Amino acid sequence: MSLIAGIDVGGTKCLGVVLDAQREVTSEHDVLHQVRNPTPRADKLVDALEVLAGQLGDVQSLGVGVPGLITLDGVMRASPNIPGSVDVAVGPELSKRLGRQVNVDNDGNLAALAEWRYGAARGAKNMWMVTLGTGIGGGHVVNGVVQRGVNGFAGEIGHIVVNPDGPRCTCGRKGCWEVYASGRGLRMLAAGEAGESVIARARNGDADAVTVLEAWARWVAIGLSNLTNVSDPDVIVIGGGVSEAADIVMPIVQRWFVETLYSPEQRKHPDLRVAQLGEHAGAIGAALFGAMHA
Numbered sequence: 188m189s190l191i192a193g194i195d196v197g198g199t200k201c202l203g204v205v206l207d208a209q210r211e212v213t214s215e216h217d218v219l220h221q222v223r224n225p226t227p228r229a230d231k232l233v234d235a236l237e238v239l240a241g242q243l244g245d246v247q248s249l250g251v252g253v254p255g256l257i258t259l260d261g262v263m264r265a266s267p268n269i270p271g272s273v274d275v276a277v278g279p280e281l282s283k284r285l286g287r288q289v290n291v292d293n294d295g296n297l298a299a300l301a302e303w304r305y306g307a308a309r310g311a312k313n314m315w316m317v318t319l320g321t322g323i324g325g326g327h328v329v330n331g332v333v334q335r336g337v338n339g340f341a342g343e344i345g346h347i348v349v350n351p352d353g354p355r356c357t358c359g360r361k362g363c364w365e366v367y368a369s370g371r372g373l374r375m376l377a378a379g380e381a382g383e384s385v386i387a388r389a390r391n392g393d394a395d396a397v398t399v400l401e402a403w404a405r406w407v408a409i410g411l412s413n414l415t416n417v418s419d420p421d422v423i424v425i426g427g428g429v430s431e432a433a434d435i436v437m438p439i440v441q442r443w444f445v446e447t448l449y450s451p452e453q454r455k456h457p458d459l460r461v462a463q464l465g466e467h468a469g470a471i472g473a474a475l476f477g478a479m480h481a
């Protein structure tokens with residue numbers, strides 16, 4: 188058995204997994220071993236990752252996913268969800284301490300890689316992963332290759348501006364897509380009500396809640412149709428907390444997607460699919476990425 192490990196650094200917790208490189212991973216049951224630790228401040232992040240790597244045991248390779256702007260050599264330039272994260276050399280420092288090459292990429296890119304390889308977008312030629320969580324993360328895989336851009340900063344789709352006069356985003360600019368179409372965006376559109384509560388009311392046919400959900404789904408669809416214009420994908424995978432209510436959310440997003448697509452009658456529409464690997468996608472993708480570059 189050849190064991191490979193991946194770590195996904197989230198805003199609140201770091202999830203580490205160990206996989207068998209020869210075995211397909213179709214659900215969390217195929218994860219051999221997992222460890223969850225709290226995410227520290229940025230100045231303690233490498234220490235925490237060193238400890239977590241030790242807890243994952245003896246493995247052939249290790250990859251790490253980190254939110255924010257990550258350079259191709261694994262330096263975290265900035266990460267709004269991890270306090271103090273400016274120019275943290277996660278990849279180089281961790282490689283030095285562990286005495287092995289550790290590859291680090293953006294968490295959204297790695298979740299996309301996992302969903303392409305083992306999840307909802309298997310076999311897709313050109314896929315986007317869109318994670319609708321507190322913010323919006325994303326990743327783009329073309330012919331099996333994660334599109335990282337020249338500096339490693341590609342796929343920051345949450346910060347596509349959809350309204351230059353809109354409310355302030357965590358990135359400091361105004362009217363980014365995630366201001367409207369993330370879980371936080373749903374709460375804003377619902378005047379402060381939690382997304383779960385809006386969805387529960389919409390399920391019961393509450394007209395006001397349905398109106399809010401329609402407005403939110405329209406913002407989601409506008410972003411998806413923008414991605415379609417940029418890259419002409421065959422599959423777009425929707426993940427994140429919101430996808431847990433896929434039964435009610437996805438039909439509304441799908442309807443608005445057709446409504447907002449450029450020239451919908453003249454094209455094959457990308458398939459909108461719900462993510463399959465859940466909260467493990469980032470860590471599984473990190474393991475795959477580590478093994479690819481070991």
Ligand SMILES: [Zn+2]
Nearest residue numbers: 346356358363
């Ligand atoms: Zn932004």
